[in-house]
């Protein structure tokens with residue numbers, strides 16, 4: 001059998017953080033995930049289980065303790081630069097307070113060395129996409145929290161990345177904006193065929209968006225459930241099939257938490 005390498009391979013990934021006067025904090029257990037190109041993979045897991053840590057390692061911002069991540073055939077580390085264009089939408093907006101909205105979105109495009117016309121065009125398109133066309137000349141602190149998060153989403157999408165790492169990008173938004181942006185997000189994904197890792201706490205959101213869904217356990221994080229979502233796009237948020245799936249994933253999630261709790265009690 002010929003084994004072709006996945007687009008993103010996470011093998012035996014283990015991450016611990018040293019702690020003063022205590023054993024290291026074991027964050028990622030022994031994580032194995034293989035992601036095919038073009039997937040929209042949602043990652044669900046309890047708060048503090050290591051989802052953001054995982055994205056940081058994939059993005060080359062932090063190194064694993066042991067194990068490895070390979071992206072498009074190359075090992076990822078803090079010391080190597082990937083050929084893959086990676087976009088990130090962090091959990092917090094992380095905008096530069098002294099730059100206007102326009103200049104926040106433009107910054108990574110300038111760093112890519114794009115011509116000015118192209119930058120202007122992308123800034124305009126992606127700000128319009130997140131509903132902020134009129135706020136291009138505002139400073140971040142003149143915007144609401146949800147608006148700042150939308151700027152951060154525009155910045156992440158504007159580089160038109162090959163791989164997008166999105167860390168709860170919609171969780172700070174009101175439900176109506178989130179709904180609209182989810183639909184746009186799926187549309188962009190379907191049009192571009194790029195690979196997306198999408199961390200969320202919202203099971204309904206995960207089910208609505210993803211082509212595949214990963215549930216990971218509490219620290220140390222390992223895979224509990226890895227499930228394809230085959231309902232074709234465009235999906236309706238109120239689709240019965242999606243509701244059924246949401247219900248069963250919610251039950252799985254609760255079962256997982258109970259199991260982890262029991263394991264912790266037994267090892268105490």
Ligand SMILES: Nc1ncnc2c1ncn2[C@@H]1O[C@H](COP(=O)(O)OP(=O)(O)OP(=O)(O)O)[C@@H](O)[C@H]1O
Pocket residue numbers: 017025027045046047048049050051052053054091
């Ligand atoms: N740089 C760091 N140094 C020490 N500990 C860290 C560091 N980064 C994260 N941790 C710890 O690792 C654990 C996992 O953190 P992480 O931010 O990855 O969780 P998460 O799954 O993204 O949680 P949430 O859903 O709440 O965002 C936490 O206990 C956190 O305190």
Ligand SMILES: [Mg+2]
Pocket residue numbers: 051052053091167
């Ligand atoms: Mg996080």
